[in-house]
Amino acid sequence: MSDAITGPLVRAKNLSRHYEVSGGFFGKRASVKALSNASFELYAGKTLAVVGESGCGKSTLARVVTMIETPTAGELDLDGYVISADNELSDSQRSQLRASVQIVFQDPFGSLNPRQSIGRILEEPLLINRPDIDASQRESMAREMLAMTGLRPEHYERFPHMFSGGQRQRIAVARALMLNPKILVLDEPVSALDLSIQSQILNLLVELQERLGLAYLFISHDLSVVRHMADDVMVMYLGRVVESGPAQTVFSNPQHPYTQALLSATPVADPSRKQTRIRLQGELPSPLNPPAGCAFNPRCWKTEERCRGTAPALEADGSHSVACYYPMQ
Amino acid sequence: MPLLDVRNLTVEFKTADGQFRAVDGVDVQVDVGDVLAIVGESGSGKSVSMLAVMGLLPWTATVTADAIVFDGLDLTTATAAQRRSIIGRDVSMIFQEPMSSLNPCFTVGFQIREALKTHLSLTRSQRQSRAIELLEQVGLPEPVRRLKAFPHQLSGGMSQRVMIAMAIACKPKLLIADEPTTALDVTIQAQILELLLELQTSTGMALVLITHDMGVVAETAQRVSVQYAGQKVEEQSVGTLFADAHHPYTHALLSALPERANSRRLPSIPGVVPGQFDRPAGCLFSPRCSFADERCETVQPTASASSLGHARCHYPLSKGVPLARAELQS
Ligand SMILES: Nc1ncnc2c1ncn2[C@@H]1O[C@H](COP(=O)(O)OP(=O)(O)OP(=O)(O)O)[C@@H](O)[C@H]1O
Numbered sequence: 217m218s219d220a221i222t223g224p225l226v227r228a229k230n231l232s233r234h235y236e237v238s239g240g241f242f243g244k245r246a247s248v249k250a251l252s253n254a255s256f257e258l259y260a261g262k263t264l265a266v267v268g269e270s271g272c273g274k275s276t277l278a279r280v281v282t283m284i285e286t287p288t289a290g291e292l293d294l295d296g297y298v299i300s301a302d303n304e305l306s307d308s309q310r311s312q313l314r315a316s317v318q319i320v321f322q323d324p325f326g327s328l329n330p331r332q333s334i335g336r337i338l339e340e341p342l343l344i345n346r347p348d349i350d351a352s353q354r355e356s357m358a359r360e361m362l363a364m365t366g367l368r369p370e371h372y373e374r375f376p377h378m379f380s381g382g383q384r385q386r387i388a389v390a391r392a393l394m395l396n397p398k399i400l401v402l403d404e405p406v407s408a409l410d411l412s413i414q415s416q417i418l419n420l421l422v423e424l425q426e427r428l429g430l431a432y433l434f435i436s437h438d439l440s441v442v443r444h445m446a447d448d449v450m451v452m453y454l455g456r457v458v459e460s461g462p463a464q465t466v467f468s469n470p471q472h473p474y475t476q477a478l479l480s481a482t483p484v485a486d487p488s489r490k491q492t493r494i495r496l497q498g499e500l501p502s503p504l505n506p507p508a509g510c511a512f513n514p515r516c517w518k519t520e521e522r523c524r525g526t527a528p529a530l531e532a533d534g535s536h537s538v539a540c541y542y543p544m545q
Numbered sequence: 546m547p548l549l550d551v552r553n554l555t556v557e558f559k560t561a562d563g564q565f566r567a568v569d570g571v572d573v574q575v576d577v578g579d580v581l582a583i584v585g586e587s588g589s590g591k592s593v594s595m596l597a598v599m600g601l602l603p604w605t606a607t608v609t610a611d612a613i614v615f616d617g618l619d620l621t622t623a624t625a626a627q628r629r630s631i632i633g634r635d636v637s638m639i640f641q642e643p644m645s646s647l648n649p650c651f652t653v654g655f656q657i658r659e660a661l662k663t664h665l666s667l668t669r670s671q672r673q674s675r676a677i678e679l680l681e682q683v684g685l686p687e688p689v690r691r692l693k694a695f696p697h698q699l700s701g702g703m704s705q706r707v708m709i710a711m712a713i714a715c716k717p718k719l720l721i722a723d724e725p726t727t728a729l730d731v732t733i734q735a736q737i738l739e740l741l742l743e744l745q746t747s748t749g750m751a752l753v754l755i756t757h758d759m760g761v762v763a764e765t766a767q768r769v770s771v772q773y774a775g776q777k778v779e780e781q782s783v784g785t786l787f788a789d790a791h792h793p794y795t796h797a798l799l800s801a802l803p804e805r806a807n808s809r810r811l812p813s814i815p816g817v818v819p820g821q822f823d824r825p826a827g828c829l830f831s832p833r834c835s836f837a838d839e840r841c842e843t844v845q846p847t848a849s850a851s852s853l854g855h856a857r858c859h860y861p862l863s864k865g866v867p868l869a870r871a872e873l874q875s
């Protein structure tokens with residue numbers, strides 16, 4: 217759609233996804249604010265990483281960006297189409313967009329149908345979305361994709377259980393690429409893998425990005441992987457973006473205390489470097505009953521009265537933004 | 546004399562396609578107060594070798610060893626009663642899958658109190674207060690309330706901490722922790738590792754830590770043992786291992802760390818671990834090793850000198866370069 221090479225492929229404005237659940241106090245309806253007010257841009261050939269601890273809303277964001285779920289508020293501009301709570305797309309727009317945004321799930325074991333051959337798995341997206349392509353063409357496209365993702369021609373007839381974890385993750389990447397997407401959402405693509413297999417998959421992703429100009433929304437809790445892959449980083453806590461900016465800047469000069477704590481808690485594979493750790497108290501509060509004010513305040517060592525009042529807004533200083541009343545100096 | 550001394554441990558499984566050797570001649574020595582990390586590719590026999598020490602493998606497994614001695618007692622010849630008095634009390638284990646190792650039918654408190662009842666002579670109220678103390682130690686908020694909870698009412702991270710509380714309940718001399726923090730967030734992981742190290746320094750508890758996280762190894766362990774396809778291929782102190790790995794597998798593994806990358810392309814190990822039917826005749830790593838020659842393909846290497854990290858390799862590396870045969874002989 218958008219031919220301008222310089223424009224972003226994805227632009228999110230105050231994107232939110234809340235879930236109504238009946239698990240509140242005294243069985244009252246309550247709302248889980250899984251994602252609140254996320255704004256970001258993603259460009260062709262670039263990687264935006266989303267980091268944060270379990271339950272902070274990373275997968276929710278992935279589901280919204282891949283149109284598995286619609287946002288409950290805010291606006292998502294995907295490759296020129298605008299999606300929002302009150303702007304449903306037509307079916308044809310939707311299927312066109314589905315082709316340009318694809319997702320690779322975390323679990324290389326659960327996400328492949330065990331009864332389908334690899335060839336069938338790769339051809340299925342074409343079968344559903346591209347009625348104009350005939351069977352023999354589908355097969356040759358699937359075989360081409362096997363080669364591109366480092367799999368072998370004889371794998372075409374085989375079934376998922378015959379593959380190692382790393383190979384299955386290659387298959388998942390291959391399947392996601394069948395419709396020629398521009399945007400790939402990667403939800404923890406290497407966290408189930410061994411170090412040696414992890415490096416094979418990361419290399420594959422780098423190579424495909426360089427070759428095809430793909431934009432990656434890269435979700436991971438492993439900061440050393442993020443540091444290696446990302447151009448930009450977005451740090452989330454309890455459904456909100458607390459810090460974002462170029463990866464270099466955020467890693468070398470973290471402004472939010474949570475980002476600092478996360479960085480200091482991440483073990484470094486270098487025994488000669490003994491780092492002093494920031495000790496956080498307690499754990500992530502329940503998203504059903506988040507603390508008033510800044511959600512991080514009960515665990516933060518810099519908390520003042522103000523932090524328990526209203527939540528700080530994300531303030532930009534150039535390309536680096538932080539949501540904190542007392543950012544690090 | 547080491548606290549745990551395992552010599553030439555081999556474990557074979559009976560499978561539909563014949564015998565499968567999951568652990569192949571592994572030695573493990575752990576001293577009082579030691580922190581030993583065991584690392585290696587998935588499926589390299591890390592869990593199975595420690596389950597063998599605990600005597601917890603299914604009947605399909607055949608365990609052989611020259612010796613498995615714990616605290617002076619040879620477990621291969623000990624009576625069932627002798628084993629029962631040690632396993633679970635002096636040696637305890639945190640299992641890789643926390644969800645499957647808690648009984649879903651009983652409350653957390655019941656399970657912790659049962660563990661205490663089996664091994665220690667405490668009164669009812671002593672058991673209750675010890676259970677509360679344990680949950681506090683592992684950083685679970687509201688311990689009294691948590692004791693009444695059933696496992697499914699806890700998050701993954703909380704169950705993991707309950708498992709740890711149970712494992713340290715009887716103040717073990719040796720704790721085997723199999724991926725104790727993989728299911729946890731990094732901030733919680735940091736708290737748990739700190740707790741384990743605190744127990745190790747204050748009580749002299751020895752710790753065997755199975756993990757694939759090299760960051761955790763670097764920050765927690767004193768010594769590292771590297772396994773590949775059922776064999777121990779290298780063992781060194783943590784500092785020297787990260788600075789100068791002698792086995793090509795260890796070297797390749799460490800080079801694959803993203804934090805060591807100096808370009809966007811990471812060095813990676815081609816291929817996969819050999820399976821049941823394609824085990825090479827010579828060195829098990831030879832099909833994937835960039836230094837392998839004909840000798841490696843045909844002759845099984847033995848462990849080299851301790852100065853070379855006991856590397857099971859014909860041409861151990863020094864600073865990433867294989868030592869020539871002449872150098873080794875001189
Ligand atoms: N369908 C749903 N209904 C109600 N709550 C939900 C639903 N989906 C997610 N949540 C809640 O929203 C929050 C964010 O979940 P999400 O899966 O996005 O987290 P995450 O960052 O991906 O975590 P993880 O690292 O564990 O994968 C969690 O508290 C979760 O329980």
Ligand SMILES: Nc1ncnc2c1ncn2[C@@H]1O[C@H](COP(=O)(O)OP(=O)(O)OP(=O)(O)O)[C@@H](O)[C@H]1O
Binds near residue numbers: 559565586
């Ligand atoms: N009960 C069993 N029957 C047959 N084979 C088994 C059994 N348990 C384990 N194995 C095999 O033994 C080998 C070693 O398994 P083990 O669980 O020790 O690996 P690991 O090094 O702990 O791997 P990971 O890092 O994935 O936990 C694997 O090939 C596994 O498939």
Ligand SMILES: [Mg+2]
Binds near residue numbers: 274
């Ligand atoms: Mg998730």
Ligand SMILES: [Mg+2]
Binds near residue numbers: 591592593641723
């Ligand atoms: Mg294991």
